[in-house]
Amino acid sequence: MISTQNLFAQRRNDLLSKMPEASVALIASGDETIRNRDVEFPFRAESDFWYLTGFTEPDSVLVLIRSEVFQRQAQVLDNEDHVYPSDHQAWLFVRPKDPEQETWQGRRLGVDDAPGVLGIDQAWSIEELDERAPEFLMQAEQLLVSFGQLEVWSLRIADWLAGLKSQVRKGIEAPSQLLDLDRWLHEQRLIKTRDEIDWMREAAKISVAGHLAAMRVCKPGAYEYQLQAELEYRFKQLGADRVAFNSIVASGENACILHYTENKAILKSGDLVLIDAGAEWRGYAGDISHTFPVNGRFSREQKQLYECVLRAQRAAIEQVKPGQAYDQMHQASIKCLTEGLFNLNLLQGSLEDLIKQQAIKRFFMHGTGHWLGMDVHDVGRYKLDGQWRHFKPGMVVTVEPGLYIAPQSEGVDQKWWGIGIRIEDDVLVTETGNEVLTLGLPRSVEEIELWMQNNQ
Ligand code: GLY
Numbered sequence: 098m099i100s101t102q103n104l105f106a107q108r109r110n111d112l113l114s115k116m117p118e119a120s121v122a123l124i125a126s127g128d129e130t131i132r133n134r135d136v137e138f139p140f141r142a143e144s145d146f147w148y149l150t151g152f153t154e155p156d157s158v159l160v161l162i163r164s165e166v167f168q169r170q171a172q173v174l175d176n177e178d179h180v181y182p183s184d185h186q187a188w189l190f191v192r193p194k195d196p197e198q199e200t201w202q203g204r205r206l207g208v209d210d211a212p213g214v215l216g217i218d219q220a221w222s223i224e225e226l227d228e229r230a231p232e233f234l235m236q237a238e239q240l241l242v243s244f245g246q247l248e249v250w251s252l253r254i255a256d257w258l259a260g261l262k263s264q265v266r267k268g269i270e271a272p273s274q275l276l277d278l279d280r281w282l283h284e285q286r287l288i289k290t291r292d293e294i295d296w297m298r299e300a301a302k303i304s305v306a307g308h309l310a311a312m313r314v315c316k317p318g319a320y321e322y323q324l325q326a327e328l329e330y331r332f333k334q335l336g337a338d339r340v341a342f343n344s345i346v347a348s349g350e351n352a353c354i355l356h357y358t359e360n361k362a363i364l365k366s367g368d369l370v371l372i373d374a375g376a377e378w379r380g381y382a383g384d385i386s387h388t389f390p391v392n393g394r395f396s397r398e399q400k401q402l403y404e405c406v407l408r409a410q411r412a413a414i415e416q417v418k419p420g421q422a423y424d425q426m427h428q429a430s431i432k433c434l435t436e437g438l439f440n441l442n443l444l445q446g447s448l449e450d451l452i453k454q455q456a457i458k459r460f461f462m463h464g465t466g467h468w469l470g471m472d473v474h475d476v477g478r479y480k481l482d483g484q485w486r487h488f489k490p491g492m493v494v495t496v497e498p499g500l501y502i503a504p505q506s507e508g509v510d511q512k513w514w515g516i517g518i519r520i521e522d523d524v525l526v527t528e529t530g531n532e533v534l535t536l537g538l539p540r541s542v543e544e545i546e547l548w549m550q551n552n553q
Pocket residue numbers: 342373374384467473497521
């Protein structure tokens with residue numbers, strides 16, 4: 098295993114080697130955001146920045162500069178005393194040390210320690226970014242920023258470029274193209290390396306432990322937030338950075354609201370509870386959905402729908418293997434869920450037409466999964482040249498079919514109303530197939546009932 102410092106340096110070098118000649122990339126860590134009055138939301142660095150630096154302070158900017166930029170500068174700027182770097186460069190702009198601020202707000206790494214600690218070539222104060230921008234932009238051909246962050250950069254970049262263009266009579270040139278960095282960086286992030294897989298395994302393991310802790314305190318009369326507290330307590334106790342996204346603890350018909358996060362209702366005997374939650378470990382997300390009966394026993398209808406979702410999930414997971422097109426897992430779950438609801442008479446007509454027309458959308462309105470990594474809905478394209486891309490070893494995807502029969506569903510027998518089920522695991526594509534990272538929760542009806550009997 099390589100040292101953490103080398104790991105981040107390797108990521109930067111990989112990206113630099115793929116960037117166009119004479120290009121420069123800018124990546125920001127993000128700013129702190131006010132929650133209300135003078136209270137801030139907890140800060141979490143942007144994943145792109147964290148991925149390339151291992152550094153998590155706000156107000157910081159990484160600049161990656163291809164070596165050709167300096168060769169071109171040397172030709173134009175007739176400055177014999179200046180030593181231009183001969184290699185690609187990683188420069189970091191950080192918050193300067195400030196004893197008073199640090200007394201109130203917390204420690205800062207500072208400019209002097211940044212190169213040694215983070216293995217970058219040069220560090221400067223963030224206050225010098227505007228002043229130093231010509232040093233990395235002059236004679237660059239292309240400027241790469243994430244178009245998702247353009248709002249952050251646009252006015253600043255406009256100022257920098259205008260400043261350079263006003264010096265055209267000295268032979269100075271500004272970059273003439275602005276490109277979306279995501280094309281390079283997000284493709285790199287999509288394929289996880291061995292270290293990243295280790296961290297994702299840990300995120301998965303802690304996420305499983307949190308779900309088990311919530312199951313343990315589940316009983317009629319408890320509140321959804323009490324399960325949430327148990328789950329998140331376990332995450333923290335096991336060293337998780339934080340939750341990977343806002344935990345969903347949805348009992349009864351609340352489970353039919355896909356992003357329900359109120360978590361305030363009382364758990365009722367006879368209802369199911371759907372928990373969708375995951376821990377973040379060293380920046381990497383777990384994402385698990387688990388559905389189980391509040392009183393430990395599935396009703397007949399709950400069991401029928403649960404088993405249908407579980408069959409769909411198993412069929413979908415089988416499609417996660419190298420060379421298989423991404424959408425095959427969704428097709429497999431649609432087929433399985435449609436067959437299931439057709440057999441239960443929840444969907445009527447010809448099975449073939451129902452599948453073709455995607456009639457299941459009424460009860461299964463989301464995709465079967467998404468890339469997983471530092472962001473819960475992780476980066477990376479899903480189609481290449483208009484075609485679903487094929488799985489490759491190192492990709493991690495969630496597999497999460499569900500069924501949601503909203504209350505008062507027209508034309509649906511009342512016995513099904515208000516049942517919401519999702520089953521979600523995190524799956525790594527391996528050389529030979531896949532590995533489910535989130536094993537450890539009771540999954541079948543029998544396993545869940547037995548577990549609840551023995552653990553409550
Ligand atoms: N927890 C968000 C999702 O499953 O996509």
